[in-house]
Structures are given as structure tokens and as C-alpha cells.
Amino acid sequence: DSGVTQTPKHLITATGQRVTLRCSPRSGDLSVYWYQQSLDQGLQFLIQYYNGEERAKGNILERFSAQQFPDLHSELNLSSLELGDSALYFCASSRYSGANVLTFGAGSRLTVL
Amino acid sequence: AQTVTQSQPEMSVQEAETVTLSCTYDTSESNYYLFWYKQPPSRQMILVIRQEAYKQQNATENRFSVNFQKAAKSFSLKISDSQLGDTAMYFCAFMNGQGGSEKLVFGKGMKLTVNP
Numbered sequence: 001d002s003g004v005t006q007t008p009k010h011l012i013t014a015t016g017q018r019v020t021l022r023c024s025p026r027s028g029d030l031s032v033y034w035y036q037q038s039l040d041q042g043l044q045f046l047i048q049y050y051n052g053e054e055r056a057k058g059n060i061l062e063r064f065s066a067q068q069f070p071d072l073h074s075e076l077n078l079s080s081l082e083l084g085d086s087a088l089y090f091c092a093s094s095r096y097s098g099a100n101v102l103t104f105g106a107g108s109r110l111t112v113l
Numbered sequence: 114a115q116t117v118t119q120s121q122p123e124m125s126v127q128e129a130e131t132v133t134l135s136c137t138y139d140t141s142e143s144n145y146y147l148f149w150y151k152q153p154p155s156r157q158m159i160l161v162i163r164q165e166a167y168k169q170q171n172a173t174e175n176r177f178s179v180n181f182q183k184a185a186k187s188f189s190l191k192i193s194d195s196q197l198g199d200t201a202m203y204f205c206a207f208m209n210g211q212g213g214s215e216k217l218v219f220g221k222g223m224k225l226t227v228n229p
Contacts, residue, residue: 002157031215043204043219056216090158100146100208100215104158 003027004105006091012111018079021108025072025093031055032074033094033102034066038087049074050096081112115140115207119220126195128229133180134190136205136220144210147181147188148217153201161203164188166210195227 003026013019025032034046036059045058049068060066063081068074078085088109092102116139126132138147149161164172164181171179176196180189192199205220 033215033217035217042221043217045216045218048216058216088156092158094215100210101160101163102215102217103160104150107156107158109156 002103002105004029004091004093004103006089006105006108008108009106010109010111012113013081014113015081015083017081017112018077019081019110021076021078021089021091021110023074023076023091023093023105025074025091026103029093029095029103030072031094031096032068032072033092034060034074034076035090035092036087037090037107038084041087043090046076078110083112086110086112115142115145115209115218117205117207117218117220119203119205119223121223122221123224123226125226125228128195128197128227130195131191131193132195132225134192134203134205134223134225136188136190138186138188138205138207140186140207140209142209142211146208146210147179148206148208149177149179149188149190150204150206150219151199151201152204152222153198158204162190192225197227197229199225200227201225 005024031050046060048056066076088107092104147164151159176193206217
């Protein structure tokens with residue numbers, strides 16, 4: 001157990017729907033990152049939050065949004081889902097911004113039918 | 114933009130043998146970090162080893178060691194005494210050392226199979 005908790009582990013939904021993925025970072029970690037792993041794109045950085053504020057943004061679609069709450073957990077919202085959004089979504093956390101060591105959760109597998 | 118290339122998509126090795134996984138990267142930065150992550154069938158991303166670019170000494174972690182060639186922008190992973198549990202996808206990754214963001218840039222990965 002890495003200490004980073006992601007829910008749900010698996011999610012099956014239909015095109016056009018909206019889902020929310022949740023991440024609880026390791027105790028004491030202030031920074032949360034979201035990554036998408038798909039067969040065609042590999043592992044792609046989506047977005048980073050540090051202590052509630054957006055710190056860096058990567059290849060995140062406009063249909064996707066994220067936030068980090070005061071208790072430091074984070075949610076990734078995916079809307080108007082398309083077949084191509086089917087992927088493994090990872091959350092990772094680090095102690096602070098600049099720590100350069102990320103701990104990954106087990107991922108949330110999203111299947112869009 | 115930084116890029117990470119893993120040219121070998123797949124390798125297999127016999128148990129107890131030594132195997133080397135290759136990785137090259139491209140960056141104009143001078144301060145950065147390089148990583149090898151392991152992803153077993155459980156899908157969990159597990160940090161294997163980390164190298165700071167400013168350190169000349171190659172990092173080692175038990176059976177895992179790297180050959181870091183900064184001028185050549187090469188970062189290979191050597192696994193000694195391979196074990197069945199080493200079977201996994203291995204990803205090489207780059208992180209810029211400046212700017213306050215720990216964005217990891219990953220290679221496409223390499224599937225390693227350790228055979229009994």
C-alpha cells in the first residue's frame with residue numbers, strides 16, 4: 001500500500017456521461033498530480049495541485065477539470081465522455097512542490113462504452 | 114520540450130541473469146532528475162531508482178543500478194540476478210529540476226519478462 005488512495009478502482013460508463021475520480025494523498029503530502037495512461041498515448045501528465053492551488057497543467061482536455069480541497073484530497077471530473085477517454089487514471093502525491101519524489105496510487109480504470 | 118525514448122518495446126531474460134534496459138532523453142535543462150518506474154500486472158507504479166543529474170555517481174538500489182551518461186543523454190537500468198517478480202513494464206521518466214512542478218515525462222515503456 002503506497003498510502004495514496006484512489007476510488008473507484010474500476011468504473012464503467014457510457015459515452016456522454018460524467019464521472020468523478022477521487023484521490024487521497026499520503027499523509028503529510030501537499031501536492032497531488034493526475035496522470036492518464038492509455039494504450040495509444042502512454043502516460044501523460046494532466047494536472048498538478050499544491051495545497052489547494054493549481055500548480056501546473058499538462059495535456060488536460062477542456063472536458064476534464066480537477067480541484068484539491070482543504071483536506072488535500074483531490075477530484076478529477078471527466079465530462080461528455082468519449083470512447084477515447086477509456087484509460088487508467090493515476091493520482092500521485094509528494095510532500096511539497098519541489099520534492100521530486102512522487103508516490104503513485106493504484107489507479108482508477110475507466111471504461112467508456 | 115523534454116522527450117524520453119525507450120527503443121526496446123519488449124525483452125525477456127532467464128531467472129538469475131542480468132538485463133539492461135535502455136533509455137535516452139532530450140532536454141536543454143542542466144538541472145533535472147531521471148527515474149525508472151516499474152508497473153507489474155497489479156498496475157501499481159513503483160519507483161525503482163532515481164538519479165540526480167548533478168551527481169556523477171550512478172545510483173544503485175540493491176539489484177538495480179543505472180548507467181547515467183549525461184553527455185550522451187542516456188540512462189540505462191541494469192537488473193542483476195533477475196527474479197520472477199521483476200516481470201513488469203518498466204518506464205523511464207524525466208523531471209525538470211526547476212520551476213516548482215514535478216511533472217514527470219515518461220517513455221513509452223518496455224515489457225520485461227523473467228522466465229524460470
